[in-house]
Amino acid sequence: MQAARKRAHALKAHVPKAVAARYDAASKALVVQLEGGVYVGFPTTALQGLEHAKAQAMRLIEISPSGYGIHVPALDADFYLPALLEGIFGTREFMAERGRKGGRAVSSAKKTAAQANGKLGGRPRKVTSEVHVA
Template sequence: MAFKNWEIELTEENLKEEIARAKAAGEKADATQPRAESVHYDKSDDLIVIRLRNGAIFSFPPRLAQGLKNASPEQLADIWMPPSGSSVHWESLDVDFSIPELVAGIFGTKSWMAELGRKGGQATSSTKSAAARKNGKKGGRPRKNNTLASKKV
């Protein structure tokens, strides 16, 4: 029973059921999702380093994460993790991330991630320039075939 309505009487029995459900959900998450064993900021490499309970190590540069880009090394080093290992928190920056989302490459809100993607697409490199020249010699990007789209109408 979810307590969506404050008018529901909270009895000892209801509370015990909800606690049991919450414990079961927590155990399932611990068994199926990545959990951190430790976390720290490596100033020399400018990386947030997360050691996972399964032995893997995950790290990322703070500039990729929403709310950490302009943080000082002292602020980045002031990182906290709950005993569950499910998240990391920077109190002075008011920034939180779940470990499963970080491991999945989610470093902020949808709009933050979209902005990261736009910046990445604008980046230039010798490899990207060489690929563009090679495609240009082939006649450039292929044109869309609009005849198929008009037949589906």
Template sequence: MKNNNKGEQELIEENLLEEIAKAKQAWQEAEATEPRAISVKYDQDQDLIVIHLKNGSIFSFPPRLAQGLAEATPEQLADFWIPPSGKSIHWDSLDVDFGIPELVRGIFGTKSWMAELGRKDGQSTSKAKSEAARKNGKKGGRPKNVTL
């Protein structure tokens, strides 16, 4: 449908310019507040993905925590790229992509991956965990939740 009314056309153009200004403002705010990578490396000695952020901080995590990286070889882990925006990291050979803000927030995969990761951590045993369980058992088990 053609728009023959000049007033309506100017209004549409004005709205478009407003939307462009809003988008630029949102981009500037994201650039100033969201974590952006300036470099990434795989540290094979420590088995860590190390991300240097634009704000000067450094974030790292073991690849075993991240969906799609747990079984990767050191060569595959070292073969990644980050776009100029620094918003994400990509492992093409593994078909794995992560957003930097999500990684910094501790999101290492899909909801189901994260739930399974939590289950595995909950099942882990240690001397301290065993001792705490024995101690709680002597008291009658885990304390009940009290609702007021």
């Protein structure tokens, strides 16, 4: 329990909390106001569960008491603010489908290319040049 409290304290020190959230119909974005007055927008087309959201469903957006959770009740969609700020807009599978978090998507073309590269000896080694200062 003490370790969890330590992590929560560290999070509070480095990640701002959400104080408000709304849907901007013009840009089709979830707009989150952070403490300190900064606004951050996320396109709903990139957020898992909101890809096809209509403005009516986005009328009510709730912020958790911690300030790190965002909930859209009409769509039963939940987001963790620190993850959103890191560019993680859904599950690992959802992100892989969109080509995010490179290397996690699996396709037959990718597998074939990796096998062909392996037969050639794999990825070339990085060459570092040594610099000597006199």
